[in-house]
Amino acid sequence: MIDTAQELEYVGRIAGAVVLGGAIGLERELHGQSAGLRTHMIVAVGSALMMIVSIRMGDAYNSDRARIAAQVVTGIGFLGAGAIVRSGLNVRGLTTAACIWTAAGIGLAIGSGWYIGAAAGTAVTLIAIYGFNLVEQRFVGGKHMKQMTVKIRDEPGAIGRVEDFLERRECHVKEIGINKDLPNRRVTLSILAACPEKCDFETLSRELAAIPEVEGLDIE
Numbered sequence: 752m753i754d755t756a757q758e759l760e761y762v763g764r765i766a767g768a769v770v771l772g773g774a775i776g777l778e779r780e781l782h783g784q785s786a787g788l789r790t791h792m793i794v795a796v797g798s799a800l801m802m803i804v805s806i807r808m809g810d811a812y813n814s815d816r817a818r819i820a821a822q823v824v825t826g827i828g829f830l831g832a833g834a835i836v837r838s839g840l841n842v843r844g845l846t847t848a849a850c851i852w853t854a855a856g857i858g859l860a861i862g863s864g865w866y867i868g869a870a871a872g873t874a875v876t877l878i879a880i881y882g883f884n885l886v887e888q889r890f891v892g893g894k895h896m897k898q899m900t901v902k903i904r905d906e907p908g909a910i911g912r913v914e915d916f917l918e919r920r921e922c923h924v925k926e927i928g929i930n931k932d933l934p935n936r937r938v939t940l941s942i943l944a945a946c947p948e949k950c951d952f953e954t955l956s957r958e959l960a961a962i963p964e965v966e967g968l969d970i971e
Contacts (some may be wrong), residue, residue, distance in 0.1 A: 760864075761803050767861045768792075768799035771873040772854045778881050779847055791854045794830070798823050798858025806863065820859055827855040846880060846926070895950065897922070899942040901959070902967035905931060909964040913940065916962060920955055922946040937966070 772795025773788055780787030802820045809816030831848035853876050861869035903909050914924055928941035946952075952970055960968050 764803065764861050764864065765796055765799055767866065767869065768795040768858045771795060771857050771861065771869055774873055775850050775854055775857075775876055775880075778877060779850055791850060794827065794851055794854045795858035795861075798827075798855040799862035802859045802862025820862075823855055823859060827852055850876065850880065895946045895948060896925070897944050897946050897952070898971040899940070899944060900967075900969040901940040901942060901965060903938050903940065903962075903964040904966060905933075905936040905938045906964055910938065910940065912962060912964065913942075913959070916959060917942070917944055920946070920950065920958075922950065922955070 769792055773792040776788040776791025779791065798820075801823050805816050805819040808814060808819065831851045853872065857869045857872050857876075860872060901913055903913065910929070914927070917924055922944040923946075924942055924944050926943040930939040930941070932938070946955075956968060956970055959965060
């Protein structure tokens with residue numbers, strides 16, 4: 752016999768995973784990361800479902816409730832690794848990979864019925880990735896945060912050359928999102944950079960556009 756109240760509670764847990772996972776994913780989406788709203792939402796929902804299945808199987812067969820859920824912790828590492836990009840000596844995407852891993856943890860928490868823990872984990876994560884970014888912008892003197900969209904040809908070393916150019920101009924790349932158009936061999940870079948107060952952005956734009964692989968540029 753189906754326990755309607757219990758089933759509705761499980762549906763509520765899945766809905767909660769959608770909201771909390773989506774909250775983290777939205778922040779990543781706004782920063783141009785490839786693993787954004789949908790990815791984090793699905794990771795949280797999938798983790799919640801696995802936790803619920805673990806609980807149900809544990810109750811039905813008198814087995815270890817954590818057996819299935821424990822595999823999420825191992826398996827999510829492979830998905831997170833896909834968000835990490837290495838360009839020369841620079842490594843990007845670690846924050847997004849950590850967010851994916853955390854979204855899985857939030858999904859497991861809410862799937863187990865620990866709503867307060869899931870909500871607290873979401874709040875702390877958002878404070879860490881968004882709140883401290885605002886603090887850094889406010890208190891790191893002499894720096895302007897600039898959002899750049901750079902369209903380049905997909906050629907070996909092209910992304911590294913754009914990053915190296917910005918670093919030489921003391922525009923330190925804080926985050927970079929990479930969107931590849933494989934059929935047309937084009938790449939769109941969404942770059943958040945901390946540039947010095949003295950930076951001449953007209954000259955910067957002209958010199959950046961002069962890089963052979965660069966085909967389009969917009970600096971906000």
